[in-house]
Amino acid sequence: MKKPKTVSEYIASAPKESRAKLREIRGILKRAAPGATEAIKWRVPTFSYTRILFAYAAFKTHIGFMPTPPVMRTFAKDLKKYKTGKGSVQFPYDAPLPKSLILKMAKLRVKESKEKDVRWM
Numbered sequence: 001m002k003k004p005k006t007v008s009e010y011i012a013s014a015p016k017e018s019r020a021k022l023r024e025i026r027g028i029l030k031r032a033a034p035g036a037t038e039a040i041k042w043r044v045p046t047f048s049y050t051r052i053l054f055a056y057a058a059f060k061t062h063i064g065f066m067p068t069p070p071v072m073r074t075f076a077k078d079l080k081k082y083k084t085g086k087g088s089v090q091f092p093y094d095a096p097l098p099k100s101l102i103l104k105m106a107k108l109r110v111k112e113s114k115e116k117d118v119r120w121m
Helices: 007-013 016-032 069-074 099-116
Strands: 037-041 044-048 052-058 062-066 089-092
Touching: 007 016, 007 037, 007 044, 016 044, 016 052, 016 062, 016 099, 052 099, 069 099
Parallel strands: none
Antiparallel strands: 037 044, 044 052, 052 062, 062 089
């Protein structure tokens, strides 16, 4: 498989079982970060203002969402039922995406970026 150059190419080339959830999370993140630039960085879809806000990706059994460690810490209680890392969470394919949680996490990351990144937009 050749490396996708755009987010749409990434989604189209992802495993069939992941595509609907990738489109779903992409829509949520677009709402949370209006005007953000979408790109493929580190081989996964990302959203950025002056720096990367968050990334997401398809894996064998889940969609990975990567905001930042501070966002993950803020929502630690809400994320207890998911497998998490320092700056990431795994949403399994066999369960619905927690849309409102993802939106809240993404909005917090956008707010964090606007407060810390003086040159954002």
